[in-house]
Amino acid sequence: MSAVRAIHGPVKIVPSESQVLPETRLVEGRPTLHEITSGIAHPLESRPGKAWWICLALAVAALLNLGGMVAYLVGKGVGIWGLNNSVGWAFDITNFVFWVGIGHAGTLISAILLLFRQQWRTSINRSAEAMTIFAVMCAGMFPAIHMGRPWDAFFIFPYPNQRGPLWINFRSPLVWDVFAISTYLTISLVFWYLGMIPDLATMRDRTKDPVKKFIFRILSLGWNGSHRTWSRYEVVSLILAGLATPLVLSVHSVVSMDFATSVIPGWHTTIFPPYFVAGAIYSGFGMVLMLLILTRQTMPPQRYTTLVHLDKMAKVTLLTGMIVSYAYMTEFFNAWYGGNLYERYHFINRATGPYAWCFYFMVLCNVVTPQILWFKKARTNVALLFIVSILVNIGMWFERFVIIVVSLHRTFLPSACGMFYPTKYDVGILIGSFGLFFTCFLIFIRVLPMIAMWEIKGVVAHSEHERALGSDAAARAVAGD
């Protein structure tokens, strides 16, 4: 298979190193190609277990809550939230940035790691991409519902209209958001779908249910597995990866400009684009970790998500966590060094004001927590990683809350200072967005192959022939099993 060859090289490990380090194994055991296929297809072909049903029930309950609250919100007005004259954005935009951030890991894994030929991405990229799409869906909901008049949300699209020269304001970062997010969603969706086509063809060939077969037939776009198909497929994958790579950096850079281009102390900072991108990858990996650990522990085939994967993701988390911590420090340093009265007040207030607890909680989650990942033992401890991943996500939510609310509640004129207190609708809609996310994800893992079968097959030394072609070290490692 050409696909195998294309990404085959890095499996070879230089012998001298291999004597020190055992070869990393991306798949546990030695599954045959058939075992891989049937293993991954298993959840689609069997009845879901009790755990799945419980999770789905919880998620759907939260989703229904979201539906009800959003309906009330649209009917009554955004006044049901705790917003006020001083704090015009709070949970709404916090949630938006949070979910956009979550959505970052998918593209990073599928595009950038593909370009860097990181083999370990193969077992996680499918679910990470799915996560991206669901997260961006959640994110996209918030700008729409946060509007005072959501029924007029279409005003922000530059569509031809009969209202004379009415056009959108290209100077507004909110317009940039619209383009950035919609582009990102489109590319992610295409990437995800394209990556699934060989597997959809596999499912088409496996399933006996005529309805499913029909659907898979349509979705697999007549995939026949020929060399020519594979060859074109490879080319398209690379092109798309190339296209998607800048998006990883651009989307959150643009989102950060919602704040950076404003005049508000705490928002008006040039550090925001890289800082937000790092934060996004950080939270995205946190979420991928969490989801993988969850599915790994609850769904039968554990062999595709090994400790090797977790270890590598933990390293990325550590790295981005350090970047984020560095950004925090830089902000404080600049507030002091810049000598701007308002900026300085803002950062003193961030650390000592009424929302200081949010700030310290954020520091605890985002700066202190990832330090534990310096230790290999921690990186390979599933339970600990799970806790870390949750803390990272909470911490990143608080980071956005701190940036948005703490900056707004104290402004230039002290007379306009206010406070934000969330209402049950703020909290309910936040929980509801998780309901939407998990409902989508839970359904996804039951109706589509959550691991890219064809890519896994490429990284498994599945035949004696391959092993013979491989290095001695690889052979030794396999023989040693």
Place this chain on the structure above:
Amino acid sequence: MKQRCRSEQEEKLVEIGEPPTSTYWKSLEERRNGPHFTAEFPGGLPQLNGAGAGEPTRRGFLGMMDFSLAAVGLSGCRGPVQNAIPLLVGSDDITPGVANYYATTCRGCASSCSLVVKQRDGRPIKIEGNAESTLFGNGTCATGQATVLSLYDDARFRGPVWRGQPAKWDELDQRVLDSLVEARAGHRKVALLSSTINSPSTLRIIAQFSQQHPNFTHVMYDPASYSGIRAANASSFGRAVIPHYAFDKARVIVGLEADFLGTWLSPVEFARQYAAARRPEGSPSLHVQFESGLSVTGSNADVRIPIAPSELGAIAVALLRRVARKAGVTGVSEGKEFFSDAQKLDAVADELWKHRGESLVVSGVNDVSIQTVVNALNWFLGNIGKTVDLTQPSLQRTGDDSAMAELVEAMNRGEIHTLIVYGVNPAYDYSDSQHFLEGLDKVSLSVSLSDRPDETSSRVHAICPDHHFLEAWGDAEPVASVFSLAQPLIAPLFETRAAQETLLRWAGDPEPNYYTYIREFWRKNLYPLQKTFDSFDAFWDRSLQDGVAVIPSGTVAHLPRLQGDWTEAAQTILQGEEQAARNDDRYELHFYESVALRDGRHANNPWLQELPDPISKVTWGNYAAVAPALANRLGLSEGEVVRLKTARGQIELPVFIQPGQHARTISIAVGYGRTLVGKAGRNVGVNVFPLTSMAAGLRTYSIRDVALEKTGKTDLLAGTQSHFSMEGRPIVLETTLKELKQGGETGENKKALPTLWAEQLHGEHSWGMSIDMNACTGCSACVVACQAENNVPVVGKDQVQRQRVMHWIRIDQYYSGPEDNPVSVHQPMMCQHCQNAPCETVCPVLATTTSSEGLNQQVYNRCIGTRYCANNCPYKVRRFNWYNYTDNPDFDFNMASPLGRMVLNPDVVVRSRGVMEKCSLCVQRIQLAKNLALQGKREVAEADIQTACQQACPTQAIVFGDLKDPNSRVSKLRQDPRHYEVLEDLGVRPNVGYLKKVRNPMSNV
């Protein structure tokens, strides 16, 4: 501005009132045969002219067809009355869509300010000051601005009421007349209990009434009493009057607990005088204020000294002692000084003495001794006849506490047979309201002329509702010889009758007509005194059109001399001080009128309830203002409910920590805690009138020996500002008089900050504003004026607590200096109309843009409500419609009630929910002025446009104009050395500028 007077023809319209309902019939014929068709057209069908009857043209025929169809169709309908223009015969003066302005007189309080009221399509919609008035000028106060909303109050009585049941006027009149006859027959007393009446014609009617009823007494009663001043002047100068003060002529003003810029006597007039005397360009007067709670007046003083109410007398005596010593008069015993800071008093006395004849000492305390000492002070300083005018006294408060007390006693003794209550509510605001109510029960017929429910009218037998003043004729004489006329702006909305007509009816006039009466009264009494006009009609028309007339009375009064025994008064005060015990755990309470609600009669006015207090910025309720030191000592936090135990009972109130509050004194506003009132004011705050007491025949508004207890409860205050420190930012800039005189940097040589932005190109105009921080007293009239002009919704206490107040203009309050006696500033803050507006760049849909005339404009239709603009506004002046405030079942008054909506300005759109709004610099007024200029083929003149806030400002702190015109006032003020822009370093280039506050520190205090 065009002012009109009512012609005879129009007066008929006023009398028409409510159109008859279909059940009435006019004649037997009509009853049998049904209403005659032509009755729809009382003037007969209009004749078509042009085309002759013999030659029908095609156009004429079609026109007739159209007319007939429309006529047939219309004859079947009766439109909703509230929305119709209530005119059956079109008037030349009323063009739909074009506003008329009529002069009238405010009856929001007894100050009787002259007003010009804007009337659109038959509805009065906006109160404005009357520039013709020599007393009050262009300005108004917040209460006056809000009175127009009280006209459209759902709580108003729809008609007369007899024992809780709707009744007919004839029936009620008969009952009252029977009762009066009975009283006369039994030689029983008839009493009229009214508020201050300074209407000469009304006083004449009452005199006429008293002639009919020999046992008649008329008692005037003011809940916030001034009778101490009158009593003191009676003893000092032999005249029971309140002098007419001239703050503009005073170079040194010493206020002893008199909030003359906020609520005391005639605040609009005094604020105007005060600002005129304190322009930094001249030589501004010095103002020293002694007071316990921080008032609007105190916050403007150069030197403010917090004192306890009990120390006030000692301070007055100490000042008198020093002044008398300088004047070489003996008589004040050199006793112990009770006020610790003798040096300050020395300095104040020096300043006063230095400016003999051009200084002024005023005190608002209702105490004869203190007022007598103040009289002596003004006498020795030579102020009588200069800054204190006793010959042309103020008639703005004429209530008499002892007469009121006597009336209540008489009622309780059962001596009063018939009691008529007019314009007062003693069941709520009398110190012993229970006693009053007991007396009321012993009266055989009690009548209230109140136009809306209150605690008193709910306990009387008959309610004969008076008109709202905007529906009524009237006159007033606020200061002797200065007359002000009032004319109706709208036909009475309900079946009410002018109180004067009611009294005339009971005086025996079967067909009373107050309009004829007042006209005749002016013909007989005032017309002969003037020499300008040859005919009465000309005199009347002129007076009505101007609204004011200064008619000096023929008699020349001689200057009074000090004759009373002021030494005894001083001695009384000192003896009282000797006896008073001081204990750190016993506090004093001080009651004051709040700027918004005053004595509580406007409690059902949601604009006033939601008006932030000029000092504390608290809305919807009163509170116990405590000093920061006291709060620290007792561990009190804001909103914590405390129990205050006094000899006259106890109350529970939330705490507000007020910088500048005297350490042992707790200030509480009266006027809250109304129970029998419309929805807006019911149970808002706590009524502290029962804690006031009578001492030596005078109401006392302070109480000693109060214990404070914590209750453990909290009652969150609805404040609009929570942070009162400027944090060292360039928000309110100050300079000193010395610096200013030496010449600082002027607007011209000030270096403009560099910018990366392209210069905004403007068309013909560039509208801008300049706000004088030195003139602004913080009185908040502009806030209500803006609310009325721009249809700003009232949002209610809950929404204010959530920091969602909608006011387009707010007055920021900042303190600097020590907490126990800080320096304060008031800063009006509204959209700054930035030329590089941060709000504009961030709006995704271009809903906010800079116009070609420099206005930052908000396009409601385009706004989708992302609120990014509000987040990015450095001044936080943008207001978001969180809900549909016009359709709020929890809050169904003002904009959410059909009657309340009649106050809306048709020129300004009512915003729906989900859109952002903010100050437009009254763009509708700019547009109107431009249209009128276009029609008149002339340029827009500066005087053509006044924004609502500018117009309401009694001190003329706000100047609006065209920055493109180098000769406009606002352009010139931009070059003023005091000019600055708030947060200039942000580079947003606001079109609203400010003039620095000028401090004039008294060197030796």
